[in-house]
Amino acid sequence: MKKVADYLTSLFNDAGIETRQIEYTPGRNQLIATLNGNAPGNVLGFTGHMDVVPVGIMQWKYGPFNAIEADGKIYGRGASDMKAGLMAAVAAMINLKEQNIPLKGAIRLLATIGEETGAIGAKQLTDSGYADDLDALIIGEPTKNQMVTAHKGVIWLKLETTGQTAHGSAPQLGVNAIDHMLYFLEMFRKKINLSRYSDSILGVSTASLNVLQGGNATNVVPDHCVAELDIRTVPTLDHTRFIEELQELGKKVSKKMDNFHIKMEITNDLPALQTDFTDPFVQLASKTITYITGKEQKETGSPGFTDGSRFIMAKKKFPVIILGPGTGEMAHQPDEYVIIKDYQDSISIYEYIAREFLK
Secondary structure, three states: OOOHHHHHHHHHOOOOOOEEEEEOOOOOEEEEEEEEEEEEEEEEEEEEEEOOOOOOOOOOOOOOOOOOOEEEEEEOOOHHHHHHHHHHHHHHHHHHHHHHOEEEEEEEEEEOOOOHHHHHHHHHHOOOOOOOOOOOEOOOOOOOOOOOOOEEEEEEEEEEEEOOEEEOHHHHOOOOOHHHHHHHHHHHHOOOOHHHHHEEEEEOOOEEEEEEEEEOOOOOOOOOEEEEEEEOOOOOOHHHHHHEEEEEEEHHHHHHOOOOOOOEEEEEEOOOOOOOOOOOHHHHHHHHHOOOOOEEEOOOOOOOOHHHHHOOOOOOOOEEEEEEOOOHHHHHOOOOOEEEEEEHHHHHHHHHHHHHHHH
C-alpha cells in the first residue's frame, strides 16, 4: 500500500496539492490529500481504498496487474473495486486545481488501506480526527455511477466449542465439540429471528454460516470446532443488544447440554449507513448524475459495507453517498474490469459536485 500511496503522492505533488501519509503498519501507508480553496467554506470528502483482494486460482484472460485496455474497458484486479473510483477522485481534484476553479472550502481525499479486511484503515483515520470537519463524503465504490445512500452494517461472529477427545468406537467417553456447535447453531436459527429487523430500502438482516471447521480424524471424537458467521444488519438492529442476545443464548444452551463450552468473538462490528434522500447534498449529487448520465436517481441501498461505516463515527454528522464507476458484480471476479466511459463520467460527476458544493 505504501507504493500506491507514494504514486498518488507524486501525482498530487506535481499538481501542487498538499499531501500527508499516515503509517498504519510498516509498508502500509494511508494518504490524505487536501485541495484548499481561496476562502473558508464546506469541506467535501472523497474516499477510496487502495487495497484489493487476491487474484484467486481461476485463469484470467488478461493479466490481473497489467491494466489492459480492450473493448472500451480497462481490465485488472481492482479496476472496478475500486481503483477506478479512487483515481476518478484523484483526477477530479487535479483537474480543479489545474483549471484554477475558485472554491470556498476544501476537498479532502482519504485513501485508505484495509477496507477489504474490516475497514481498519478508515478506523485509524476516523480515530485520528480526519473526518471530524467533513460536511459531506463521497465513497467511490462501484455503483455504475448510480447513487447509493444506504448500506447494511456487519457483525462477523466467530464461535468456538470445546469438548473432550475419545476413540470413535466409544463416543460416550468423549464430548463431541462438533455436535455441540451444530446444536448451538440450530438454536441460533430458532431463537434469534433476524427477519424481524427490516428496512424499506435495505430489506432484512441476514446471517450466513461461511466457516465450519472441526475434527482431526475419522476415528477420533473431536474436542474442538470453529464456526464463523457473516451477519448483515439494518439500522433497526441494535448491535449491542444483539450481541447480548447471543451471550444469553449461550448461557441457556449451557444449562440444557452437559459439558457445553462455547467462546464467542466479534471480529468485525460496523453499523449500517443511511443518509436521508432529501438531504441537500444528496439532491445536488442526484441532479448532477442525471445531468451528466441522463439517468434519474432513486433511493437505493446496498447489502455490502464500506469504509463509510467507520467514517460516520466521526464527531460530526454529515451526509454520505456511495457513488463510483464499475459494478459490484465485477468485484473480486476474474477479468475484473471497468467501462472507460463510466470512469470518465465519474470524473465529470465528482468535479461538478465539488464546484457546486464549494462555490
